[in-house]
Amino acid sequence: MPRYDTSSSYLCITNDRKRIMGKDSLNKYIWLLDVIKRAGKITFEEINERWKRSVYSHGEEIPLRTFHRWRGTIETMFDININCDRKGGYYYYIENESELNGATFQQWLLDSFYMSNLISESRQLKDRILLEYIPSGREHLSTIIEAIRNSQEINLVHQSYKADLPKEYMVQPYCIKLFAQRWYVLGLCKEVNAFRTFGLDRIHSVQISETTFELPDDFDATKYYSDCFGIVSDDGTKVETIKLKVYGLQRYYLRSLPLHSSQQEIESTDDYSIFQYQVRPTFDFRQALLSKGSEVEVLEPIAFREDMKNEIQNMKNRYQ
Numbered sequence: 001m002p003r004y005d006t007s008s009s010y011l012c013i014t015n016d017r018k019r020i021m022g023k024d025s026l027n028k029y030i031w032l033l034d035v036i037k038r039a040g041k042i043t044f045e046e047i048n049e050r051w052k053r054s055v056y057s058h059g060e061e062i063p064l065r066t067f068h069r070w071r072g073t074i075e076t077m078f079d080i081n082i083n084c085d086r087k088g089g090y091y092y093y094i095e096n097e098s099e100l101n102g103a104t105f106q107q108w109l110l111d112s113f114y115m116s117n118l119i120s121e122s123r124q125l126k127d128r129i130l131l132e133y134i135p136s137g138r139e140h141l142s143t144i145i146e147a148i149r150n151s152q153e154i155n156l157v158h159q160s161y162k163a164d165l166p167k168e169y170m171v172q173p174y175c176i177k178l179f180a181q182r183w184y185v186l187g188l189c190k191e192v193n194a195f196r197t198f199g200l201d202r203i204h205s206v207q208i209s210e211t212t213f214e215l216p217d218d219f220d221a222t223k224y225y226s227d228c229f230g231i232v233s234d235d236g237t238k239v240e241t242i243k244l245k246v247y248g249l250q251r252y253y254l255r256s257l258p259l260h261s262s263q264q265e266i267e268s269t270d271d272y273s274i275f276q277y278q279v280r281p282t283f284d285f286r287q288a289l290l291s292k293g294s295e296v297e298v299l300e301p302i303a304f305r306e307d308m309k310n311e312i313q314n315m316k317n318r319y320q
Contacts, residue, residue, distance in 0.1 A: 230284035
Protein backbone atom coordinates (compact mmCIF):
# COMPACT_ATOMS: atom_id res chain seq x y z
CA MET A 1 0.00 0.00 0.00
CA PRO A 2 1.24 3.54 -0.74
CA ARG A 3 1.70 5.91 2.19
CA TYR A 4 -0.79 8.73 2.66
CA ASP A 5 -0.90 11.94 4.61
CA THR A 6 -4.05 13.94 5.21
CA SER A 7 -3.91 17.70 5.57
CA SER A 8 -7.37 18.71 4.37
CA SER A 9 -10.85 17.24 3.96
CA TYR A 10 -9.49 14.96 1.25
CA LEU A 11 -6.39 12.74 1.23
CA CYS A 12 -3.20 13.78 -0.52
CA ILE A 13 -0.37 11.59 -1.71
CA THR A 14 2.81 12.14 0.35
CA ASN A 15 5.89 13.83 -1.06
CA ASP A 16 7.44 10.66 -2.45
CA ARG A 17 4.39 10.26 -4.73
CA LYS A 18 3.94 13.88 -5.79
CA ARG A 19 6.23 13.48 -8.77
CA ILE A 20 3.44 11.49 -10.48
CA MET A 21 0.70 13.89 -9.47
CA GLY A 22 0.71 16.25 -12.47
CA LYS A 23 -2.80 17.45 -13.21
CA ASP A 24 -2.81 16.21 -16.80
CA SER A 25 -1.43 12.81 -15.81
CA LEU A 26 -3.93 12.43 -12.99
CA ASN A 27 -6.82 13.20 -15.33
CA LYS A 28 -5.58 10.49 -17.69
CA TYR A 29 -5.36 7.90 -14.91
CA ILE A 30 -8.88 8.71 -13.73
CA TRP A 31 -10.13 8.60 -17.33
CA LEU A 32 -8.58 5.16 -17.86
CA LEU A 33 -10.04 3.76 -14.64
CA ASP A 34 -13.48 5.11 -15.48
CA VAL A 35 -13.42 3.60 -18.99
CA ILE A 36 -12.37 0.15 -17.79
CA LYS A 37 -14.78 0.18 -14.83
CA ARG A 38 -17.76 1.08 -17.02
CA ALA A 39 -16.82 -1.46 -19.71
CA GLY A 40 -16.18 -4.33 -17.31
CA LYS A 41 -13.73 -5.89 -19.77
CA ILE A 42 -12.17 -4.06 -22.69
CA THR A 43 -9.33 -4.57 -25.18
CA PHE A 44 -6.42 -2.19 -25.61
CA GLU A 45 -7.68 -1.38 -29.12
CA GLU A 46 -11.10 -0.44 -27.74
CA ILE A 47 -9.47 1.71 -25.06
CA ASN A 48 -7.55 3.55 -27.78
CA GLU A 49 -10.68 4.15 -29.81
CA ARG A 50 -12.30 5.82 -26.81
CA TRP A 51 -9.09 7.62 -25.95
CA LYS A 52 -8.93 9.27 -29.39
CA ARG A 53 -12.42 10.70 -28.78
CA SER A 54 -11.48 12.11 -25.37
CA VAL A 55 -10.43 15.69 -24.66
CA TYR A 56 -6.99 14.52 -23.49
CA SER A 57 -5.74 12.68 -26.60
CA HIS A 58 -5.47 15.47 -29.20
CA GLY A 59 -6.36 12.74 -31.66
CA GLU A 60 -3.33 10.60 -30.87
CA GLU A 61 -3.26 6.99 -29.67
CA ILE A 62 -1.82 5.72 -26.41
CA PRO A 63 1.46 3.88 -27.04
CA LEU A 64 1.34 0.38 -25.55
CA ARG A 65 4.37 1.10 -23.35
CA THR A 66 2.67 4.25 -22.02
CA PHE A 67 -0.50 2.27 -21.28
CA HIS A 68 1.42 -0.26 -19.20
CA ARG A 69 3.21 2.56 -17.37
CA TRP A 70 -0.17 4.06 -16.51
CA ARG A 71 -1.32 0.68 -15.18
CA GLY A 72 1.69 0.55 -12.85
CA THR A 73 1.19 4.11 -11.67
CA ILE A 74 -2.51 3.50 -10.94
CA GLU A 75 -1.60 0.47 -8.85
CA THR A 76 0.95 2.54 -6.91
CA MET A 77 -1.31 5.54 -6.37
CA PHE A 78 -4.68 3.90 -5.75
CA ASP A 79 -3.88 0.25 -4.96
CA ILE A 80 -6.13 -0.70 -7.91
CA ASN A 81 -4.94 -3.50 -10.20
CA ILE A 82 -5.74 -3.45 -13.92
CA ASN A 83 -5.32 -7.05 -15.01
CA CYS A 84 -5.37 -8.75 -18.42
CA ASP A 85 -7.48 -11.76 -19.35
CA ARG A 86 -5.44 -13.38 -22.11
CA LYS A 87 -8.16 -15.84 -23.03
CA GLY A 88 -10.07 -14.82 -26.12
CA GLY A 89 -8.62 -11.45 -26.98
CA TYR A 90 -6.53 -9.83 -24.21
CA TYR A 91 -9.26 -8.08 -22.28
CA TYR A 92 -8.31 -5.65 -19.51
CA TYR A 93 -10.37 -5.41 -16.34
CA ILE A 94 -10.15 -4.11 -12.76
CA GLU A 95 -9.12 -7.05 -10.61
CA ASN A 96 -10.38 -5.68 -7.29
CA GLU A 97 -13.46 -3.89 -8.66
CA SER A 98 -15.46 -4.68 -5.51
CA GLU A 99 -13.27 -2.14 -3.71
CA LEU A 100 -14.58 0.56 -6.04
CA ASN A 101 -18.16 0.03 -4.90
CA GLY A 102 -19.52 1.63 -1.77
CA ALA A 103 -17.64 3.53 0.93
CA THR A 104 -14.23 1.93 0.41
CA PHE A 105 -10.95 3.76 0.87
CA GLN A 106 -10.00 3.35 -2.80
CA GLN A 107 -13.35 4.64 -4.05
CA TRP A 108 -13.29 7.60 -1.67
CA LEU A 109 -9.70 8.43 -2.62
CA LEU A 110 -10.46 8.20 -6.32
CA ASP A 111 -13.58 10.35 -5.97
CA SER A 112 -11.62 12.90 -3.95
CA PHE A 113 -8.94 13.20 -6.62
CA TYR A 114 -11.58 13.44 -9.33
CA MET A 115 -13.58 16.15 -7.55
CA SER A 116 -10.47 18.05 -6.51
CA ASN A 117 -9.26 18.27 -10.09
CA LEU A 118 -12.70 19.02 -11.46
CA ILE A 119 -13.20 21.92 -9.05
CA SER A 120 -9.64 23.15 -9.62
CA GLU A 121 -10.31 23.32 -13.34
CA SER A 122 -13.54 25.25 -12.67
CA ARG A 123 -12.18 27.98 -10.44
CA GLN A 124 -13.92 30.60 -12.58
CA LEU A 125 -17.16 29.09 -11.26
CA LYS A 126 -16.14 29.30 -7.60
CA ASP A 127 -19.21 31.41 -6.74
CA ARG A 128 -21.49 28.84 -8.37
CA ILE A 129 -20.07 25.61 -6.92
CA LEU A 130 -21.33 25.39 -3.35
CA LEU A 131 -19.71 22.85 -1.04
CA GLU A 132 -20.52 21.60 2.45
CA TYR A 133 -18.45 22.78 5.39
CA ILE A 134 -16.77 20.00 7.35
CA PRO A 135 -15.70 21.08 10.88
CA SER A 136 -13.26 18.22 10.76
CA GLY A 137 -10.51 19.33 13.10
CA ARG A 138 -8.20 18.75 10.16
CA GLU A 139 -5.30 20.26 12.03
CA HIS A 140 -5.33 17.02 14.06
CA LEU A 141 -6.12 14.63 11.20
CA SER A 142 -2.60 14.27 9.82
CA THR A 143 -1.17 13.71 13.33
CA ILE A 144 -3.68 10.93 14.05
CA ILE A 145 -3.08 9.25 10.68
CA GLU A 146 0.65 9.33 11.34
CA ALA A 147 0.05 7.64 14.71
CA ILE A 148 -2.15 4.98 13.09
CA ARG A 149 0.43 4.33 10.41
CA ASN A 150 3.21 3.90 12.96
CA SER A 151 1.07 2.15 15.63
CA GLN A 152 1.83 4.82 18.23
CA GLU A 153 -0.38 5.86 21.11
CA ILE A 154 -1.72 9.39 21.20
CA ASN A 155 -2.33 11.72 24.11
CA LEU A 156 -5.38 13.82 23.36
CA VAL A 157 -7.38 16.46 25.17
CA HIS A 158 -11.05 16.13 24.28
CA GLN A 159 -14.17 17.93 25.45
CA SER A 160 -17.51 16.19 25.05
CA TYR A 161 -20.59 18.31 24.47
CA LYS A 162 -21.90 16.85 27.73
CA ALA A 163 -18.87 17.96 29.77
CA ASP A 164 -18.08 21.37 31.24
CA LEU A 165 -14.33 20.82 31.03
CA PRO A 166 -11.99 18.95 28.67
CA LYS A 167 -10.36 15.67 29.72
CA GLU A 168 -7.06 14.06 28.86
CA TYR A 169 -6.93 10.55 27.39
CA MET A 170 -4.24 8.10 26.28
CA VAL A 171 -5.54 6.27 23.23
CA GLN A 172 -4.37 3.54 20.88
CA PRO A 173 -5.86 4.80 17.58
CA TYR A 174 -7.36 1.95 15.53
CA CYS A 175 -9.11 3.77 12.69
CA ILE A 176 -10.71 7.02 11.57
CA LYS A 177 -14.21 7.45 10.16
CA LEU A 178 -16.02 10.26 8.37
CA PHE A 179 -19.72 10.55 9.22
CA ALA A 180 -22.23 13.37 8.78
CA GLN A 181 -19.52 15.92 7.87
CA ARG A 182 -17.38 15.12 10.90
CA TRP A 183 -14.20 13.11 11.38
CA TYR A 184 -13.91 10.64 14.28
CA VAL A 185 -11.11 8.48 15.65
CA LEU A 186 -11.87 5.10 17.22
CA GLY A 187 -9.35 3.71 19.66
CA LEU A 188 -8.69 1.71 22.78
CA CYS A 189 -8.84 4.21 25.62
CA LYS A 190 -6.40 3.20 28.36
CA GLU A 191 -8.26 5.08 31.12
CA VAL A 192 -11.30 2.80 30.77
CA ASN A 193 -9.69 -0.12 28.92
CA ALA A 194 -12.44 0.00 26.29
CA PHE A 195 -13.14 1.41 22.86
CA ARG A 196 -14.02 5.06 22.70
CA THR A 197 -14.85 7.35 19.79
CA PHE A 198 -13.63 10.95 19.73
CA GLY A 199 -14.87 13.69 17.41
CA LEU A 200 -11.88 15.53 15.97
CA ASP A 201 -13.72 18.85 16.04
CA ARG A 202 -13.89 18.48 19.84
CA ILE A 203 -10.20 17.70 20.33
CA HIS A 204 -8.25 20.58 21.87
CA SER A 205 -4.82 19.05 21.30
CA VAL A 206 -3.20 15.76 20.30
CA GLN A 207 0.37 14.54 20.69
CA ILE A 208 2.00 11.34 19.48
CA SER A 209 3.54 9.24 22.23
CA GLU A 210 6.76 7.25 21.96
CA THR A 211 4.81 4.23 23.20
CA THR A 212 3.80 1.82 20.45
CA PHE A 213 1.02 -0.76 20.38
CA GLU A 214 0.11 -3.80 18.34
CA LEU A 215 -3.16 -3.79 16.42
CA PRO A 216 -5.03 -7.06 17.12
CA ASP A 217 -4.96 -9.45 14.17
CA ASP A 218 -8.72 -9.90 14.33
CA PHE A 219 -9.59 -6.18 14.23
CA ASP A 220 -11.38 -5.19 11.03
CA ALA A 221 -12.61 -1.59 10.95
CA THR A 222 -15.22 -2.24 8.26
CA LYS A 223 -16.58 -5.24 10.15
CA TYR A 224 -16.57 -3.33 13.44
CA TYR A 225 -18.94 -0.72 11.99
CA SER A 226 -20.90 -3.06 9.71
CA ASP A 227 -23.94 -3.18 12.05
CA CYS A 228 -23.85 0.55 12.82
CA PHE A 229 -25.66 3.33 11.05
CA GLY A 230 -23.16 6.00 11.97
CA ILE A 231 -20.54 6.41 14.63
CA VAL A 232 -22.29 5.02 17.75
CA SER A 233 -21.03 1.48 18.28
CA ASP A 234 -20.41 0.96 21.99
CA ASP A 235 -23.62 1.97 23.79
CA GLY A 236 -24.85 -1.63 24.22
CA THR A 237 -27.58 -1.43 21.57
CA LYS A 238 -28.14 -4.83 19.97
CA VAL A 239 -28.55 -5.53 16.26
CA GLU A 240 -32.23 -5.71 15.29
CA THR A 241 -34.28 -6.41 12.20
CA ILE A 242 -35.78 -3.01 11.43
CA LYS A 243 -38.71 -2.58 9.05
CA LEU A 244 -39.65 0.84 7.73
CA LYS A 245 -42.73 1.82 5.77
CA VAL A 246 -41.67 4.62 3.44
CA TYR A 247 -44.15 6.82 1.58
CA GLY A 248 -44.03 9.19 -1.37
CA LEU A 249 -40.85 10.37 -3.00
CA GLN A 250 -38.74 9.29 -0.03
CA ARG A 251 -38.79 5.75 -1.47
CA TYR A 252 -36.77 6.89 -4.46
CA TYR A 253 -34.24 8.71 -2.28
CA LEU A 254 -33.66 5.56 -0.23
CA ARG A 255 -33.32 3.43 -3.35
CA SER A 256 -30.63 5.70 -4.76
CA LEU A 257 -28.86 6.32 -1.43
CA PRO A 258 -29.51 3.48 1.06
CA LEU A 259 -29.55 4.27 4.76
CA HIS A 260 -27.35 1.23 5.47
CA SER A 261 -25.56 -1.48 3.52
CA SER A 262 -28.07 -4.10 4.76
CA GLN A 263 -31.02 -2.27 3.20
CA GLN A 264 -33.51 -4.45 1.31
CA GLU A 265 -36.76 -3.37 -0.31
CA ILE A 266 -39.03 -6.29 0.59
CA GLU A 267 -42.36 -4.84 -0.55
CA SER A 268 -43.41 -2.18 -3.03
CA THR A 269 -46.82 -0.72 -3.89
CA ASP A 270 -48.03 2.39 -5.68
CA ASP A 271 -48.23 4.27 -2.37
CA TYR A 272 -45.39 2.95 -0.26
CA SER A 273 -42.43 0.58 0.06
CA ILE A 274 -41.19 -1.44 3.00
CA PHE A 275 -37.45 -1.48 3.63
CA GLN A 276 -35.70 -3.91 5.95
CA TYR A 277 -32.37 -3.47 7.77
CA GLN A 278 -30.07 -5.40 10.08
CA VAL A 279 -28.72 -2.56 12.19
CA ARG A 280 -28.35 -1.21 15.71
CA PRO A 281 -31.18 1.33 16.31
CA THR A 282 -28.89 3.80 18.04
CA PHE A 283 -29.35 7.51 18.66
CA ASP A 284 -27.87 8.52 15.30
CA PHE A 285 -30.14 6.06 13.46
CA ARG A 286 -33.21 7.44 15.24
CA GLN A 287 -32.16 10.99 14.35
CA ALA A 288 -31.78 10.03 10.70
CA LEU A 289 -35.31 8.60 10.62
CA LEU A 290 -36.81 11.60 12.40
CA SER A 291 -35.17 13.93 9.87
CA LYS A 292 -37.30 12.36 7.13
CA GLY A 293 -40.54 13.45 8.78
CA SER A 294 -43.88 11.78 8.18
CA GLU A 295 -42.73 9.90 5.07
CA VAL A 296 -41.01 7.25 7.20
CA GLU A 297 -42.84 5.01 9.69
CA VAL A 298 -41.18 2.37 11.87
CA LEU A 299 -43.10 -0.92 11.73
CA GLU A 300 -40.82 -3.29 13.63
CA PRO A 301 -39.61 -4.02 16.21
CA ILE A 302 -42.49 -2.82 18.34
CA ALA A 303 -40.21 -1.53 21.13
CA PHE A 304 -38.33 0.66 18.65
CA ARG A 305 -41.62 1.85 17.17
CA GLU A 306 -42.74 2.90 20.67
CA ASP A 307 -39.44 4.71 21.23
CA MET A 308 -39.97 6.66 18.02
CA LYS A 309 -43.59 7.40 18.95
CA ASN A 310 -42.48 8.81 22.32
CA GLU A 311 -39.81 10.91 20.67
CA ILE A 312 -42.32 12.32 18.22
CA GLN A 313 -44.70 13.10 21.08
CA ASN A 314 -41.90 14.94 22.88
CA MET A 315 -41.29 16.94 19.73
CA LYS A 316 -44.98 17.79 19.53
CA ASN A 317 -44.97 18.92 23.15
CA ARG A 318 -42.27 21.46 22.33
CA TYR A 319 -44.80 23.25 20.13
CA GLN A 320 -47.68 23.27 22.64
